[in-house]
Amino acid sequence: MFISMNWVGDFVDLEGLDKLSLISQFSLSVAEVENDIFMKGEDIDGIVVAEIKSVEPHPESNKLHLLKVDAGQGELVDVVCGAPNVRVGMKTAFAPLGSRIGDITIAPRKLAGFTSNGMCCAEAEIGISDDGSGIMDITDDIANGTPIKDVYAVDDIVFEVDNKSLTNRPDLWGHYGIAREFSALSGRPLKKLETVELSQFDSLPKLDMKIEDPLCYRYSCIKVDKVNRSISPVNMRIRLYYAGMRPINFLADITNYIMLEMGQPMHAFDSRKVENIRIKRFGEPFDFQTLDKETRHIDTDTLMICNGDTPVAIAGIMGGLDSEIVDDTTSLTLESACFDPASIRKSTVRLSHRTDASMRYEKSLDPEMTVPAVGRFLKHLIDYDPDVKVISSLTDEYVYKYPEVSLELTRAFIDRYTGISISDEKILSTLRSLEFEAELDNDVFSVKVPTFRATKDVVNKAAVIKEISRIYGFDNFPQYTVEAPLYPVNMSTEKNVEEQIKDILVVRERLHEVHSYVWWYTDECKELGIETEDNIRVLNSNLVIRNSIEPTQLCQVNKNTLTAPEFGIFEVGRVVKGVDPETNLVNERKMLCVTLFSKTAALEELYLRMRDIVAVLADDIKHREVTFEKREPTHSWQHPKNLNAVICGGKEIGEIGLIHPSIVKKIDKKCAIVYAEIDVADFAELDSLGIKYDEPSKYPEMEVDLTFRTAFFAPIGATLKNIGSPLVKNVSVADIYDDEKGRALTVRIVFSDKEKTLTRDEVNEVVNELIEKLAKIGVALKQ
């Protein structure tokens, strides 16, 4: 919303104060002011009112005219002018030699052979409207040579308030409310709004009006006849223009003017079209043409203003085309009403049509404002069109009144919030300057909230604190820490585990952490030949929430294949694994997903690297071992082989696997890709077994290397475990060797005894037993 400081000045005298600094104060204490502040009129200097005394056609141009202009300087000035609307006797805005428009200083200028000693100006050129179609047509009786700024309010300071920051302030949607804030900030008094006393019309007949629906809180209307004026006064048009509205005609302009002044939307109907006003909803939907000539679909929830049973306006949103003010309208019925804010909001959403009126209504306007707005409307109307005649009494139905808000705040309550002690006088004067009734009795402030703040904005004590503190100025608050008892702070295990995982993967495994979106990358996946799997969706959208991070990570790997021959990425992110049919709530899981990509390593090597990473996480974070169990794939992007569940502490915490070769080929013809996905919460829930210190033996260890013909270590490990020798300290695979006869594994067994030096015989006994037992199950030593 654009605010004119001239307009604010109608209601609070800010003369002698630094307006720009007041505006910055406003931005801190009231609502956010956009950065650009417009110094209206700054662009022009020396423009005067002048009269065209003669108009001659230009001998060589159809468009140009040769004028003689009386600019009040005694002698007539020769001017060459290209405007189509020049006529003898017309008064216009004139830029004489030496005057300035923008960066241009007016100097004699030759136009098609004739010298022009000045320029007649369009309203757009002097910045008071966007009309550049012809030169300004001044109908007011003003002496030639009068500086234009002396008669019209061209000079102004205009700033824009961010509408979002006015969401909770219905009272700030008009200049009067803004002026109240400036009054409180500056300490200057707020002037009363001048209105026409409406009781003088009480003897006139009432209008036929009935509220038939509780969504209308209040409806006030009055009928006026003999409207003669059709164009608004220049100053009113300038204000409308500065405030961001386009002047239309006198009546429409005043309704807009009142809206911008008081925040009360108004509508003027052609009286011929509204004889029995009814406010109601319809049982059946229908189409309705609004005054912007659009046909809109009205449903059964939308409140309508009707003439009997004929709808004439969408309540609070926009008037109808059929009942609008037209050229021959002389008699109008003025509506000043208040509606249920939620209903207006919902209707605008359904109609997808937001207007200046609906924007205000949905903020919970004060119904007390409808009648003063009528009085203010008549004041402007009569001021500028003195012959108008009010021909009805004020007809007013008030069916819903917001409750009065009275609050009591103790000094202690206020001080607790502010942390300082603002003086009694300051608290009282602040509240009163904002038109709150405030009294102090025995350290208790009794506050009555004005109706225009009581519709939703200030309905509790904390809101009163806001009023006091914002006017006091936040810059005046100290900053200090709290006094509070100390307790140890435990971070949740899951959070800790997540951080440990990241550290291990980054620092130790040299992987890169990435982020991604929580929904399927449907298009990118398709390019890789991965079909989006069904899962819960985002409403009214194609977005499907992912059930695994891996497909996303494959898309990310795909984008990075040129950055390095080998890399690994990981993310701790969320997935949804189905919806609980009973609670209808999603099963959201926090997953760690890791993908390793290599153009140099063999697939097996990469896969085992992943196995080691998973084992390192379990060992480092939980001091536990992991085991693996073969699984069948459940996703089409998985490789049918080598999918293994990761088991830790007897619980399945995730899986490691390969990617389907058809997808891998699309990413890179010669590369290996492996992945792991671990459920972070499941993993975090496991108890850590802690570090168990093992005192090293003082006697030498003995190592035995045995090479078996086998592709798998499992039978060897299991058999050794079975033997259960206390001398076996560690078993590892020292070498893997493939030849024409198949695979050979070299197993290194470390023997140790804490009590004595091992003998060869003791060790051989275990080794021989192992070899024998293995031979029985078909695992032979390599010859």
Add this chain to the structure above:
Amino acid sequence: MFEKVNELQKKFSESLQAADSSQELEKIRVEFLGKKGSVTDLLKGMKSLGVEEKKQYGQQVNKLKSEISDAISKKVEELHKAAVEREINSVPEFDVSAPARLRRGSYHPITLVQRDCERVFRSMGFTVEDYSEIVSDYECFESLNIPKDHPARDMQDTYYLTNGQLLKSQTSAAQNAIYKKYRKALIEQGKPIKAVFPGRCFRNEATDACHENTFFQMEGVMVDKNIGIPNLIFFMKTMLSEVFRKDIKVRLRTGFFPFVEPGFELDISCLICGGEGCPSCKHSGWLELCPCGMIHPEVLREGGIDPEEYTGFAFGVGLTRLGMMKYNIADIRDLNSGDLKCLSQFTQDRE
């Protein structure tokens, strides 16, 4: 007899000269000084000499013996020195001027900023909470004093899911649960509620270099019997100064958010110009950073905390925004791109 001594001496000198390894020296030692060595042989011929001659001769032979012994030792040392020298010289000068291979992993920049923020608050006794990304309308709106059809819902375009849940549009969605989790300790044991909760948030808006539909925030709350506006300012300033590692000036502006009253917008002095005014702060000297305020009485009440007895502050800081400011990341979309050209640059960042 005496000539024999001289001859042997001469022979030894020649042998020693020719030797160039410790093995050869050992051979020479045995040859001259061994039990069957030449010096021993010399002594054998002594019997035929007179007493005086014997004495002289003996002295000469002994002298020769010790000379040979010393010469061999000396030569051994020389050879050893030469060997060490050769070994040293065999190592060339290595080229450290070549760029180091860092072979590093990387954290996501949001993780770094998040850890910074968490660290500050943890050091001041705040718990760090985690929360789900999919929440209910109650958690995200109703419990935060944003009933259905509240105009404030226009401020956020929410992703609703087909089951009625939604992708949380703000970390505030965890507030209610946190109040309920800690209210007992607050009321019964007087333990203030001090918590921060970082998380991913979602808003349905078109993305460009400055706008993302998926971003990170960190919310913080503190509730106790005497929490006021000065405390809020203190904690915000402390956090931001720690994150940016310099003294940050903050200011409050009135702001409207339904879950706080009074509500504020917090501005910080421009990081580029320090408040003088420059293009990046649009010459105002200030950058709008985060919403905050005193927790709305209705929000406390909904969390089971009596607003007559307790007050608290809450803030929500954009971790994504902080990260972009801290690391001068121009395009917000890089953060979710998975592009390692961007992301691999963020190693540990602790001081």
